[in-house]
Amino acid sequence: xxxxxxxAVAALLVASPAVVQAQNxxxxxxxxxxxxxxxxxxxxxxxxxxxxxxKLDVTYYxxxxxxxxxxxxDNRNCDAVQxxxxxxxxxSVRLSKINxxxxxNRYARAYISDSGSARIEMDIYLGDDGVSADDFAAMVSLWxxxxxxxxxxxxx
Numbered sequence: 749x750x751x752x753x754x755x756a757v758a759a760l761l762v763a764s765p766a767v768v769q770a771q772n773x774x775x776x777x778x779x780x781x782x783x784x785x786x787x788x789x790x791x792x793x794x795x796x797x798x799x800x801x802x803k804l805d806v807t808y809y810x811x812x813x814x815x816x817x818x819x820x821x822d823n824r825n826c827d828a829v830q831x832x833x834x835x836x837x838x839x840s841v842r843l844s845k846i847n848x849x850x851x852x853n854r855y856a857r858a859y860i861s862d863s864g865s866a867r868i869e870m871d872i873y874l875g876d877d878g879v880s881a882d883d884f885a886a887m888v889s890l891w892x893x894x895x896x897x898x899x900x901x902x903x904x
Contacts, residue, residue: 774878775817775826778802784884801826808888811895818871827876831856831891832869833898839864841902849901856894868898 774780778794782804785792790808797803797816800823804815812833819827839860846858846866856870870891872884879887898904 771881772878773874773881773884774876775819775829775874776824776876776878778804778817778826780878781815781829784881788885788888796823799823809892811892813891813895828871828873830869830871831888832867833895834861834865834867835899835902835904837864837866837902841866845901849898853894853897855890856898858898866898866902868895870894 771780773784782792782794785804785806785808788808790806792807793805795803795805801820802817802823806813806815814832816830816832817826817828818830841860843860846860849858856868858866858868861867870887872887878884
C-alpha cells in the first residue's frame with residue numbers, strides 16, 4: 749500500500765489538475781473546496797465540526813484526511829482551512845522524532861496528542877478572494893507528499 753501511495757503522490761507532483769477550473773478556490777463557501785476535490789476525483793463527505801464550522805472528510809489518491817475551516821463568521825464566510833490527519837500510535841512515536849521532522853519540513857507540522865496519537869496538519873490562508881485551482885492543487889500536492897513522508901516516519 750505504501751508503494752501505491754508513493755506512486756500516486758509522484759503522479760500528483762507531475763500532473764496538472766484533471767479539470768481546469770475558472771473560479772478561485774475559496775473558504776467562504778464549503779462547497780468550493782468540496783467541488784475542487786470532487787473534480788479531482790476524490791471522495792468527499794461534507795459535515796460540520798464540533799463548533800458548527802464546515803468540515804470535509806476527504807479520500808484523495810489513497811490518502812484520508814480532514815479539512816477544517818477557520819476564521820469563520822457564524823459558521824460561514826471562512827478565510828482559512830487546515831488539512832489534518834491523525835494516527836493512533838499509542839505513544840510508539842518518540843517526540844524527538846517528531847521534533848526532527850518539524851525542523852526539516854517547512855509547511856506541514858506534526859505533534860503527539862495527549863493520548864499518544866501522531867498527528868500532522870497544514871494551514872492554508874485563502875483570504876477573501878481565494879487562490880487559483882492550479883495553486884490550490886499545488887498546495888494539496890504538497891500536503892499529500894507531506895502526509896506520505898510522515899507516514900513513513902511513523903511506520904504507518
